[in-house]
Amino acid sequence: MFTHLLTLRNTVITLCLLPFLSILLDIFTNNLGANAIQALHIRLGDWSLRFLWLTLTVTPIQVFTNWRGMAQYRQLIGLFAFFYASVHLLVYLLLDQALQWHNISLDILESSYIWFGIFAYCILFLLALSSPKKAKKILGKSWKKLHRWIYYAAVAVIIHYYSQLKGNLTEPFVYSVILGLLLLFRLGVWYKNKQLGRLMIPRGKK
Amino acid sequence: MIINTKKQISENEITDSAVFHQRRQLIKSSFLGGIAALGLLPATNSQAITRWGNVTKANVASSALTVTEEKIVNNYTNYYEFSYEKTQSTDLAQALTIDPWSVLIKGEVEKPGQLYLEDILKQFSMQEYIYRFRCVEAWSMVVPWIGFPLAELVKSVKPLSSAKFVKFTTAYRPDEMPNQKDTSMLEWPYVEGLRIDEAVHPLTLLAVGCYGDTLPKQNGAPLRLVVPWKYGFKSIKAIVEIEFLSRAPLTTWNKAAPHDYGFYANVNPSVPHPRWSQSSERVLGSSFFSPRRTTELFNGYGDDVASLYQDMDLRHFY
Numbered sequence: 001m002f003t004h005l006l007t008l009r010n011t012v013i014t015l016c017l018l019p020f021l022s023i024l025l026d027i028f029t030n031n032l033g034a035n036a037i038q039a040l041h042i043r044l045g046d047w048s049l050r051f052l053w054l055t056l057t058v059t060p061i062q063v064f065t066n067w068r069g070m071a072q073y074r075q076l077i078g079l080f081a082f083f084y085a086s087v088h089l090l091v092y093l094l095l096d097q098a099l100q101w102h103n104i105s106l107d108i109l110e111s112s113y114i115w116f117g118i119f120a121y122c123i124l125f126l127l128a129l130s131s132p133k134k135a136k137k138i139l140g141k142s143w144k145k146l147h148r149w150i151y152y153a154a155v156a157v158i159i160h161y162y163s164q165l166k167g168n169l170t171e172p173f174v175y176s177v178i179l180g181l182l183l184l185f186r187l188g189v190w191y192k193n194k195q196l197g198r199l200m201i202p203r204g205k206k
Numbered sequence: 207m208i209i210n211t212k213k214q215i216s217e218n219e220i221t222d223s224a225v226f227h228q229r230r231q232l233i234k235s236s237f238l239g240g241i242a243a244l245g246l247l248p249a250t251n252s253q254a255i256t257r258w259g260n261v262t263k264a265n266v267a268s269s270a271l272t273v274t275e276e277k278i279v280n281n282y283t284n285y286y287e288f289s290y291e292k293t294q295s296t297d298l299a300q301a302l303t304i305d306p307w308s309v310l311i312k313g314e315v316e317k318p319g320q321l322y323l324e325d326i327l328k329q330f331s332m333q334e335y336i337y338r339f340r341c342v343e344a345w346s347m348v349v350p351w352i353g354f355p356l357a358e359l360v361k362s363v364k365p366l367s368s369a370k371f372v373k374f375t376t377a378y379r380p381d382e383m384p385n386q387k388d389t390s391m392l393e394w395p396y397v398e399g400l401r402i403d404e405a406v407h408p409l410t411l412l413a414v415g416c417y418g419d420t421l422p423k424q425n426g427a428p429l430r431l432v433v434p435w436k437y438g439f440k441s442i443k444a445i446v447e448i449e450f451l452s453r454a455p456l457t458t459w460n461k462a463a464p465h466d467y468g469f470y471a472n473v474n475p476s477v478p479h480p481r482w483s484q485s486s487e488r489v490l491g492s493s494f495f496s497p498r499r500t501t502e503l504f505n506g507y508g509d510d511v512a513s514l515y516q517d518m519d520l521r522h523f524y
Contacts, residue, residue: 033293034282034490035345096488098497103486110483163481166343167391167462168290 012073016080019047020087037095044088049157049175051081052124056154056182063189075131078150082128085121113164120156123149151186154179258352258415264333266409266510271336274347274491276417282490283424284341285443286392287376287383299424301382302444307428313373313450316364323428327414329362330354334418335411337434339441340473340505345488351432352415357406365402365450372405373455374398374431375447392462398431398442399455399469401514409434409510412445435504435511437471468524472515473505477524 023043026032032039058074061067097104108114127147129135136143158179161172285295307323332352340346360372378395380386386394404410411432414421421427426443433440439459449455459467465480475485486498504511515523 034278035488037488037494038345095494096498098495100497103498103500106485107483110478110485112481166466167286169391 009073009076012076016051016077019043020084037091041088041091041096044084044091045161048081048084048088049161051077051084052150052154052157053175053178053182055081056150056179060182060185063185079128079131082124085124089121111164113160113162116156116160116163120153120160123153123156127153151183154183257418257420258332258334259418261332261334261352261418264335266335271338271348273336273350274489278490279347279349279416280422280425282347284343284438285424285426287385287394287396287444288424289385296422296424298384299422302377302379302423302427303382304423304428304444307446309429309445310447311363311449312447314366314369314452315450316366318363321359326359326412326429330358332414335413335432337409337432338505339432339434339438340487340501342437342439342467342471342479342484344482344484344486344501345490346499346505347490349416350418351411351413352418352421353411353413353432355406355408356410356412356431357408359412359448360402360406363450368452369450370402371451371454372400372402373447373449373451374400374442374445375449376442377444377446392458395446396442396458397455398440399451399457400433400440401454402450403514404433407511407514409507435473435507437467437473439467440471470515470520470523472503472520472524473501474503474520474524475501476503477521 023040027036027040030036055074055078058070058077062070093099093104097107108118127150130139130143130146139146158172158176161175162169165172281296282292283295283299284292285299288295288298305323309321309323309326310319311321312318332354335351335353336348337351338346338348374397376396377383378386380394383394400410413426413430413432414428416422416425421430426441429445430443431441431445454469457469459471460469473484478484484501487501489496489499502508
């Protein structure tokens with residue numbers, strides 16, 4: 001009866017929602033530990049980062065495996081990165097700061113890691129806003145340009161992560177290495193395209 | 207020495223946890239007392255369980271503080287010798303052998319030597335001190351410590367006039383403290399320090415317990431420092447050595463990241479950490495949607511300690 005719901009797309013959506021459900025479960029079972037709000041905040045931030053990284057992994061996987069089936073999920077995974085980032089931000093404003101704007105402004109002013117978080121979120125916001133097919137049509141060529149800003153967002157995210165830690169940097173280091181590889185792949189593609197482009201220019205013309 | 211506080215202690219601020227604890231102790235002691243009266247147990251056992259159940263409250267600035275739930279305090283510790291994860295040190299710290307324990311007194315003192323924990327416990331009278339504990343990570347808790355003023359121990363070993371600073375050192379036991387094998391982040395053993403006038407300030411404690419009981423190992427048993435107007439990392443755990451010096455010691459976090467962590471590390475909302483604000487703090491145990499607490503200069507102990515830093519630029523000496 002419900003078999004038509006068992007599509008790959010719905011499975012992916014469910015998988016992407018699992019971390020959120022597990023967080024909700026921990027809220028209701030009071031299983032977030034001594035600093036519950038911070039734990040909530042960190043877990044949402046972590047998942048936003050992971051989904052962003054996953055979004056950046058789609059293209060390399062397609063290139064290496066020649067499997068094009070993932071393309072349509074890149075947008076979906078990217079939107080989940082935006083979703084987790086949004087809840088992360090809401091937890092900061094509503095739960096951690098309880099909408100005390102004076103405290104919030106002081107906190108933002110004095111905490112450089114928040115600047116990078118805001119920068120990354122603004123980009124993710126624009127990318128999410130321009131993700132529908134309609135927006136893609138309207139933006140035309142500049143759509144691709146705009147969506148390349150995801151690289152800046154990813155770098156800002158990793159700085160956001162690093163610079164709020166006191167000492168133990170193992171986790172952000174692992175994420176940095178993965179991001180480094182993902183960006184290296186783009187650099188490789190860019191270089192290869194440049195070489196190809198040069199080959200295609202006729203000799204006499206320059 | 208009695209420090210008078212301007213703030214009144216209101217009775218309704220006494221927390222569930224405290225009440226709960228007293229009740230538990232009452233039940234324990236009456237139950238064990240009853241059995242002991244029947245001659246089934248040696249009388250000493252009831253003492254062992256409610257070790258500090260009957261200590262008096264110290265007459266120092268405790269004001270109207272709401273004591274944090276014991277469960278939170280016992281499971282949220284920055285004890286990097288065991289783990290970088292606050293919850294993990296609860297289990298890992300149980301590997302630490304704390305009996306026998308002694309503290310080596312050395313440096314610029316008339317009476318250097320080895321002080322044994324049991325003698326310390328006999329020599330100084332323990333009291334309960336309810337202090338706010340503010341971490342540099344912008345969270346705070348309120349802990350009912352059991353301990354005695356460090357000043358009393360300092361006095362008893364007779365520092366020379368050349369003693370201007372006190373250096374404290376944590377135990378170095380890589381076999382029991384697994385993270386001491388990792389020196390990539392911090393150097394071991396952990397070292398902290400105070401100026402001598404800070405050390406003999408009546409608010410500065412050596413703690414041996416909390417919540418009416420012996421100090422849990424993850425909270426720094428058997429003997430730790432508590433300096434309530436400074437960030438938590440100054441309050442060094444599991445002390446094995448106290449050295450009196452004429453110059454300021456190089457302390458662990460200060461050495462690892464001098465721009466982030468100064469020698470003084472006084473709680474100060476107007477001196478942000480280079481990478482994050484210190485203007486407010488999350489009070490552990492507070493409910494969802496409750497705002498952060500506005501951090502106070504010297505963690506609210508300014509009336510008692512501000513005079514120590516007269517004419518000092520606290521932005522420079524952070």
